[in-house]
Amino acid sequence: MNVYRHARLLRTIVLMIVTGALLLVWVLPLIWAFVVSLKSEREVLAYPPSVVFEPTWSNYVDALFGSFSIVDSLLTSTIVATATTVLTIALAVPAAYAFARLRLPAKRPLGFYTLATQMVPPVGLVIPYFLILNRLSWLDTYHGMVIVYLTFSLPFAIWLMVSYMEDIPWEMEEAAFLDRASRLQTLWHIVIPQVRGGIAVTVIFVFLNAWNEFLFAVQLGGNTVRPVTVAMYNFVSVEQTLWAKLSAAALVAMLPVVIIGIAAQRQIVKGLTVGAVKGGARK
Amino acid sequence: MSPKGRVSLRGIRKEFGRFVALDDIDLDIEPVEFFALLGPSGSGKTTTLRLVAGLDTPDEGTLTVDGVDVTFAPPGERDVAMVFQNYALYPHMTVRDNIAFPLKMAKAPASSIDELVREAAAKVRIDHLLHRRPGQLSGGQQQRCALARAIVRKPKLFLLDEPLSNLDAQLRLETRVELKKLQRNLNVTAIYVTHDQEEAMTLADRMAIFLEGTIKQIGTPAEVFDHPNCVEVAAFIGSPPMNIIPAALNGRTLTIEGHSVALHRDPGHPPGPVIVGIRPGSLRIDPEGIPTQLYLQENMGETWLLNLKLGEMIVKMRVAHSERSAEGETVPISFAPGAIHLFDAETGLRVQVN
Secondary structure, three states: OOHHHHHHHHHHHHHHHHHHHHHHHHHHHHHHHHHHHOOOHHHHHOOOOOOOOOOOOHHHHHHHHOOOOOHHHHHHHHHHHHHHHHHHHHHHHHHHHHHHHOOOOOHHHHHHHHHHHHHOOOHHHHHHHHHHHHHHOOOOOHHHHHHHHHHHHHHHHHHHHHHHHHOOOHHHHHHHHHOOOOHHHHHHHHHHHHOHHHHHHHHHHHHHHHHHOOHHHHHHOOOOOOOHHHHHHHHEOOOOEOHHHHHHHHHHHHHHHHHHHHHHHHHHHHHHHHOOOOOOOOO | OOOOOOEEEEEEEEEEOOEEEEEEEEEEEOOOOEEEEEOOOOOOHHHHHHHHHOOOOOOEEEEEEOOEEOOOOOHHHOOEEEEOOOOOOOOOOOHHHHHHHHHHHOOOOHHHHHHHHHHHHHHOOOOOOOOOOHHHOOHHHHHHHHHHHHHOOOOOEEEEEOOOOOOOHHHHHHHHHHHHHHHHHHOOEEEEEEOOHHHHHHHOOEEEEEEOOEEEEEEOHHHHHHOOOEHHHHHHOOOOOOEEEEEEEEOOEEEEOOEEEEOOOOOOOOOEEEEEEEOHHHEEEEEEEEEEEEEEEEEOOOOEEEEEEEOOEEEEEEEOHHHOOOOOOEEEEEEOHHHOEEEEOOOOEEEOOO
């Protein structure tokens, strides 16, 4: 009898049970929403909840093509979230590089204030932003919404990217300088390929935040710019809440984020393995 | 065409905060020379190399390459290539792309890049590894890849920052020979930073000894080894280095720990305290000599190293296998008067004896 092998087996089992229990906390609402989305509105409100019912896809058809169709809103959300993500990465990468590498005057205070913008509660910013956009006539416009989102995502993205950039050995960039690469060429050829993992993480966070944002979208958007989070709110009215349709819409709205997550995950893994250089070439 | 790659440093000073890394450095490196910058850590040798590379700029002084002032020129405009201590290979690129990178940045025609890469890789015998990434190479192969990247665009200056220090002992010896061959074939000026004096002695045509931010001596390895110009260099060069023993001089008579030794001739130094330097291999066992006590003996393979107590000092002596004795025993030692180096006790500078 191998005592150690038993102990290891036991440990694995306990670990799986704990992990499973934790996972359940996250997955249960999703499963619940999926089950609800397959019920009729009447069955949703039945008490006790019906376990056996006839599943129907009609809620998905309604959510997508019915009177409260979310298709246009999905497109809006895609435009807003994609534009926010692309602009954030385009601006955050060079900014993070500057923070990580250049000898800038007032680098420390700049770094602090960049992060300090994250400390203001969003609710406190809704009214100022509303007034500013109103004065600029940018309410209910794509560029207005994207710029507002940038004010949140950019500081966060810079802060996240700086740590990735700092991990690249400085000699590697010096080698590139000696090889006649300019700063920008070094950033493009040497630094960015090595922080792909960091960029992927940033993309996920920024896209996710822009996609799921509700507070600013509902205040600063309108009929032109109505992201899916706001559109879903149409299923909630004073008279009733259309739980089944709301669940169907929510699950559909989740899909793009899940796809982006899976796609970026491959890059994160790649980014991690690229660093696995033995023999001190990447100290 | 006269060979290129003459480097001159004049009055170079470099500070990092309050720390003076380099102070008043004057140095001339001739074209096609293999020049070693030798010194312990923190002596300023790497800083000097970085100034030549353009990765740092001096606070004072000028730096010229082939007569052109490049003191503040950016690294890319100096036509220098460098092999870093940790190689600084680009981990996301294949060996081929690593070697091709300097050519691409120099906008070499795409048609010629492939051939030049193969040629450089063949010179360091990694042409069969071009498709690999640095992470898939051994330490020695990574080092060759870094060398190939440095030689591919035929630079004017070839800078090496302790390139062998990450290799194991066996590989280091092999690579050392190849490095020297490579430099001769390429006919290029090489500046080589090392703290390993054996490397410097074997590789360099000439070398500069750095200590505490200044150059103490410049010369061929033989000159530096045989005629160290100050007590600091004497105490640094050699493995193990010279024994440094305080003594008193009076005319031709040298007194060490109360024992008198007659010199060949009068060094012409005023009577008073001096410092005697003597290599462990120049000491011999002599029944008439100065008595010492054997403190510890170390097996060095072909020879033994005796640690002898002379007064409060430990004197190291290299002996043949047959000459070792038991610890605690008395070992009388002497030396040929011609084998000693004499230094002024005040200034530490060499006093000519022989």
